[in-house]
Amino acid sequence: MTDQVVIDYTNALAAQVGDHGISPSELDQAAAAAGAIHADLVQKRESGEMGFFDLPYQNLTKIIQFCSACAVDLENVVVLGIGGSSLGARALGRALLPPYHEFMDSKGREGRCRLIVADNIDPAWFMGMLSALDLSRSLFIVISKSGATAETMSQFLIVRELLIKKFGMKGYRDRMIAITDKDEGLLRKIVDQDELKWLPVPGNVGGRYSVFTPVGLLPAALCGIDAVSLLKGAASVDRRLREADFFDNPAYLLGALFYLADVKHQKNVLVMMPYSSQLLDLAEWFQQLWAESLGKAVQVDGSPAHCGSTPVRALGATDQHSQLQLYQEGPNDKLIAFLRVEEFKEEAPIPSAFEELEGVSYLAGHSLAELINLEQRATEMALTKAGRPNLRIEFPRITGETMGQVMYLLEMATVFAGGLYRVNPLDQPGVELGKRYTFAMMGRKGFEKEAQEIKAFEQSVKRSRV
Amino acid sequence: MTDQVVIDYTNALAAQVGDHGISPSELDQAAAAAGAIHADLVQKRESGEMGFFDLPYQNLTKIIQFCSACAVDLENVVVLGIGGSSLGARALGRALLPPYHEFMDSKGREGRCRLIVADNIDPAWFMGMLSALDLSRSLFIVISKSGATAETMSQFLIVRELLIKKFGMKGYRDRMIAITDKDEGLLRKIVDQDELKWLPVPGNVGGRYSVFTPVGLLPAALCGIDAVSLLKGAASVDRRLREADFFDNPAYLLGALFYLADVKHQKNVLVMMPYSSQLLDLAEWFQQLWAESLGKAVQVDGSPAHCGSTPVRALGATDQHSQLQLYQEGPNDKLIAFLRVEEFKEEAPIPSAFEELEGVSYLAGHSLAELINLEQRATEMALTKAGRPNLRIEFPRITGETMGQVMYLLEMATVFAGGLYRVNPLDQPGVELGKRYTFAMMGRKGFEKEAQEIKAFEQSVKRSRV
Numbered sequence: 012m013t014d015q016v017v018i019d020y021t022n023a024l025a026a027q028v029g030d031h032g033i034s035p036s037e038l039d040q041a042a043a044a045a046g047a048i049h050a051d052l053v054q055k056r057e058s059g060e061m062g063f064f065d066l067p068y069q070n071l072t073k074i075i076q077f078c079s080a081c082a083v084d085l086e087n088v089v090v091l092g093i094g095g096s097s098l099g100a101r102a103l104g105r106a107l108l109p110p111y112h113e114f115m116d117s118k119g120r121e122g123r124c125r126l127i128v129a130d131n132i133d134p135a136w137f138m139g140m141l142s143a144l145d146l147s148r149s150l151f152i153v154i155s156k157s158g159a160t161a162e163t164m165s166q167f168l169i170v171r172e173l174l175i176k177k178f179g180m181k182g183y184r185d186r187m188i189a190i191t192d193k194d195e196g197l198l199r200k201i202v203d204q205d206e207l208k209w210l211p212v213p214g215n216v217g218g219r220y221s222v223f224t225p226v227g228l229l230p231a232a233l234c235g236i237d238a239v240s241l242l243k244g245a246a247s248v249d250r251r252l253r254e255a256d257f258f259d260n261p262a263y264l265l266g267a268l269f270y271l272a273d274v275k276h277q278k279n280v281l282v283m284m285p286y287s288s289q290l291l292d293l294a295e296w297f298q299q300l301w302a303e304s305l306g307k308a309v310q311v312d313g314s315p316a317h318c319g320s321t322p323v324r325a326l327g328a329t330d331q332h333s334q335l336q337l338y339q340e341g342p343n344d345k346l347i348a349f350l351r352v353e354e355f356k357e358e359a360p361i362p363s364a365f366e367e368l369e370g371v372s373y374l375a376g377h378s379l380a381e382l383i384n385l386e387q388r389a390t391e392m393a394l395t396k397a398g399r400p401n402l403r404i405e406f407p408r409i410t411g412e413t414m415g416q417v418m419y420l421l422e423m424a425t426v427f428a429g430g431l432y433r434v435n436p437l438d439q440p441g442v443e444l445g446k447r448y449t450f451a452m453m454g455r456k457g458f459e460k461e462a463q464e465i466k467a468f469e470q471s472v473k474r475s476r477v
Numbered sequence: 478m479t480d481q482v483v484i485d486y487t488n489a490l491a492a493q494v495g496d497h498g499i500s501p502s503e504l505d506q507a508a509a510a511a512g513a514i515h516a517d518l519v520q521k522r523e524s525g526e527m528g529f530f531d532l533p534y535q536n537l538t539k540i541i542q543f544c545s546a547c548a549v550d551l552e553n554v555v556v557l558g559i560g561g562s563s564l565g566a567r568a569l570g571r572a573l574l575p576p577y578h579e580f581m582d583s584k585g586r587e588g589r590c591r592l593i594v595a596d597n598i599d600p601a602w603f604m605g606m607l608s609a610l611d612l613s614r615s616l617f618i619v620i621s622k623s624g625a626t627a628e629t630m631s632q633f634l635i636v637r638e639l640l641i642k643k644f645g646m647k648g649y650r651d652r653m654i655a656i657t658d659k660d661e662g663l664l665r666k667i668v669d670q671d672e673l674k675w676l677p678v679p680g681n682v683g684g685r686y687s688v689f690t691p692v693g694l695l696p697a698a699l700c701g702i703d704a705v706s707l708l709k710g711a712a713s714v715d716r717r718l719r720e721a722d723f724f725d726n727p728a729y730l731l732g733a734l735f736y737l738a739d740v741k742h743q744k745n746v747l748v749m750m751p752y753s754s755q756l757l758d759l760a761e762w763f764q765q766l767w768a769e770s771l772g773k774a775v776q777v778d779g780s781p782a783h784c785g786s787t788p789v790r791a792l793g794a795t796d797q798h799s800q801l802q803l804y805q806e807g808p809n810d811k812l813i814a815f816l817r818v819e820e821f822k823e824e825a826p827i828p829s830a831f832e833e834l835e836g837v838s839y840l841a842g843h844s845l846a847e848l849i850n851l852e853q854r855a856t857e858m859a860l861t862k863a864g865r866p867n868l869r870i871e872f873p874r875i876t877g878e879t880m881g882q883v884m885y886l887l888e889m890a891t892v893f894a895g896g897l898y899r900v901n902p903l904d905q906p907g908v909e910l911g912k913r914y915t916f917a918m919m920g921r922k923g924f925e926k927e928a929q930e931i932k933a934f935e936q937s938v939k940r941s942r943v
Contacts, residue, residue: 017942017943018942018943019940019941019942020941020942020943021938021939021940021941021942024941026939027938093794093795093798094795094797094798094799095798097795098799109605110599110601110602110605110606111602111605111606111609112605113579114579114591114609130795131754131792131794131795131849132794132825132845132848132849133576133752133753133754133755133821133845133849134821134822134823134824134825134844134845134846134849135576135754135755135821135822135823136576136577136753136754136755137825137845138823138825138845139575139576139577139578139823140576140577143577158836158837159836160798161840161848161852162794162798162848162852164837164840165827165840165843165845165848166845168827168828168829168830168837168840168841169825169827169828169845171828171830172828172830197831197834197836197837200831200834201831201834201837204831218798258943259943260943261943264943279745279746279808279810280745280746280787286599287599287602288597288599288601288602289599289601289602295799298799298800299798299799299800302799302800302802302803302807303799303800303802303803305803305807306800306802306803306804306805306806306807307802307806307807308806317806317807317808317809318807318808319803319807319808321746321789321803321807321810321811323787323789326597328559328597328598328628329559329560329563329596329597331560331908331911332559332560332561332626332628332684332765332908333560333564333761333764333765333768333769334764334765334768334769334772335907335908335911336768336769336772336773336905336906336907336908337768337769337771337772337785337787337907338772338907339772339907339908339910339911340772340773340774340783340906340907341768341771341772341773341783341784341785341787342745342783342784342785343783344745344787345787355599355600355601356600356601357600357601357604357605358600359598359600359603359604359635361631361634361635362634362635362637362638363634364634364637364638365663365666365667365670368663368666368667369921369922370624370625370663371624371630371634371663371667373916373919373920373921373922374627374630374631374634374919375634377631377919378600379598379599379600379603379604379631379632379635380600382598382627382628382631382915382919383597383598383599383600385915385918385919386627386628386911386915388914388918389911389912389914389915389917389918390911390914392911392914392931392934393910393911393914394911396910397910439802440802440806441801441802441803441804441805441806442797442798442801442802442805444805444859444862444863445797445801445805445852445855445856445858445859445860446855448854448855448856448858448859449848449851449852449855450839451855452851452854452855453839453840453843453848453851454839455835455839456835456839465858468858472487472493473487473492474485474487475485475486475487475490476483476484476485476486476487477483477484477486477724477725477726477727477730
């Protein structure tokens with residue numbers, strides 16, 4: 012019997028939290044819309060426009076071969092990537108590698124190597140990271156579909172020079188793998204020129220839906236995470252949902268609840284709050300998936316409008332001592348999605364001591380596992396009592412399969428919500444302007460118009476500084 | 478000449494972003510209210526009710542003595558604390574210790590020890606952390622003002638037993654320090670019983686305002702962070718602001734801008750986005766400060782209402798590839814506060830290569846430091862062009878002094894905003910119910926009423942699960 016992730020949305024409903032909750036008629040409306048959205052998604056799946064749907068059924072031979080062919084006695088796998096090229100691997104590593112593995116010795120890491128996701132260009136941080144690693148035992152994976160990502164390509168140029176200086180061209184080739192478009196782009200050209208090993212990103216899978224491509228799977232597999240189990244989990248969700256009625260479809264229901272809370276109940280903040288340190292980067296992965304897919308300009312009756320709730324990550328129990336006061340008594344403008352793990356790898360029993368101090372001694376005989384889950388339950392009850400809608404995504408355990416299930420389910424929930432919001436969940440037109448301004452400031456050819464615009468902007472402004 | 482942090486709020490104003498920005502008359506209204514709020518804060522400072530104001534002028538002898546008296550050859554300083562007992566130390570460690578120091582060897586750490594902030598009770602994570610450490614070279618600091626914090630006391634009981642088993646009572650005493658109330662509470666009793674070394678938290682300083690007490694300063698100082706420079710930075714802000722007119726007071730102006738964006742312009746999301754990996758935990762520290770201080774139930778004309786914008790942390794340049802699409806084209810419901818570092822410890826020049834590939838070669842001759850700051854500027858210009866209000870907090874460099882300045886300034890901004898929102902920024906009544914439910918579920922005596930309430934709740938509910 013496989014572990015199966017379950018969604019409990021009792022406390023998101025009007026029956027529990029009154030007017031702030033989703034009403035039966037609102038769910039019925041979403042159910043009525045689901046048929047057409049589902050048909051559209053099926054059509055896009057069949058036409059190949061939404062490539063991520065079929066990833067659970069891919070052949071993993073190439074990825075497995077890459078792992079066994081690695082020429083380096085690996086201590087570190089370092090991903091050079093940003094956004095969709097980094098968040099999936101980070102979420103998998105955080106969830107499925109031993110916690111704190113980065114600063115454990117080989118024994119503590121159970122023989123696995125470290126997974127380091129270099130997803131920023133902070134120079135002190137990036138150079139500090141490089142100087143901390145034994146480069147001879149490090150493998151770098153540069154990930155960019157187009158090879159035009161300024162951050163990733165800058166990192167790549169720095170690491171490339173460092174490796175060539177230290178180990179020569181062959182040593183560099185042993186320690187650098189590229190993941191990029193299979194036919195075109197700058198990184199594809201560099202692969203040819205430098206004779207690098209590489210794997211393709213399917214052309215019809217965008218960054219934020221790419222965790223089940225080599226982008227997520229290769230770094231994970233190199234660190235000993237079982238890619239087969241991830242796909243198995245994703246496939247089980249796909250098969251379960253393909254013909255499911257709306258009310259039996261956890262992905263569509265979840266997408267609808269997130270959408271309805273925002274649009275019908277002005278919950279423009281969508282909190283994802285795992286009660287598990289290992290699931291925190293999954294919440295960040297979801298933040299990108301939701302924000303970049305649905306935060307869009309739209310036309311409503313011919314007028315411009317803007318949609319998309321703001322995904323926020325919080326951590327239980329930690330943020331009970333940081334954000335809970337606001338969630339409980341601040342504006343009722345949030346839907347809170349808890350992630351809960353029923354069975355942890357350790358229980359961590361709390362020993363008895365200070366028996367005469369009642370305020371401490373009641374802890375004895377319980378465990379940290381019990382405490383964190385009771386706190387989750389207590390928090391959701393307190394929020395419910397205050398009329399604050401919330402729901403729960405339950406992991407029986409954190410495994411490759413349950414991670415595969417949840418990530419695939421959240422991808423489906425997001426594209427379904429795209430149907431409800433009536434936006435294209437696959438594009439990201441809003442990030443282009445900032446990129447063009449950066450290119451112009453960097454003096455790149457072809458961006459002279461933007462450079463003029465920046466100059467005019469700078470000159471026109473009267474600065475308010477203090 | 479000292480480094481001085483500057484706030485540039487040009488792009489938060491109506492002159493730049495139209496109706497979504499703060500108007501001159503709104504600022505004038507805040508300025509008119511500032512006098513009375515300032516007088517109230519001065520009175521609370523003088524009466525001792527707001528103890529944090531005077532912390533910059535404290536005597537550090539005790540903390541310095543503690544550091545020199547440490548009996549252990551230190552490799553790890555581990556904070557057992559949560560919320561206000563952990564976030565300050567985390568922010569200081571992340572900003573001021575070498576990046577990635579946790580998994581560097583002693584040389585990479587510049588001889589300093591690791592700072593590990595154990596601020597969650599995830600059992601796999603907590604036990605994994607303990608098993609990864611050389612306990613003989615680890616010092617634990619248990620921090621709880623009352624000693625009633627279930628999470629921290631559970632961690633303490635586990636570590637206490639482990640240390641006693643391994644090193645005996647003397648070895649345990651050498652490796653455990655407590656920070657707690659000076660007169661009363663459970664941890665204070667345990668200190669006496671176990672004969673532990675300890676330092677006090679001033680009674681008139683709440684958790685989220687405690688970074689400049691031993692709560693933040695002792696862990697920092699043990700890791701070699703210069704506590705004197707932190708206080709020097711805080712004091713310089715205090716002296717500058719004490720008699721400042723509203724428009725010359727960056728703390729009051731900042732608090733007013735955050736408040737006005739929320740209340741007058743429906744920006745209920747307050748994003749703090751450092752373009753520096755080292756400042757990310759500062760953003761999390763601020764999240765607690767703002768959320769717990771201002772997320773409150775209030776009475777407006779006799780009716781219950783709820784206030785407080787939701788603080789969100791994002792990271793530049795990373796989240797340009799995750800959240801920026803939403804910030805740029807989604808609902809205009811955010812005020813974005815950038816943190817920017819003018820001078821990094823490293824430049825990280827980008828080497829030239831692939832000169833014939835124009836889409837890569839333009840990077841050469843620039844540096845990561847230049848790129849990250851150009852991206853910050855490009856992003857704020859793109860947002861401004863789209864009518865999205867934003868502002869910038871500029872660090873000349875990340876030092877003890879600038880961190881001291883910014884943390885003190887943000888504390889003052891928060892209590893000033895408390896005056897504008899008309900809430901008590903020092904309490905947190907909203908977290909009590911969840912705590913009582915947890916106690917009841919743990920079977921603690923005195924919570925039988927809550928246990929009944931929980932039972933009734935569980936029985937009455939028809940669960941919706943999928």
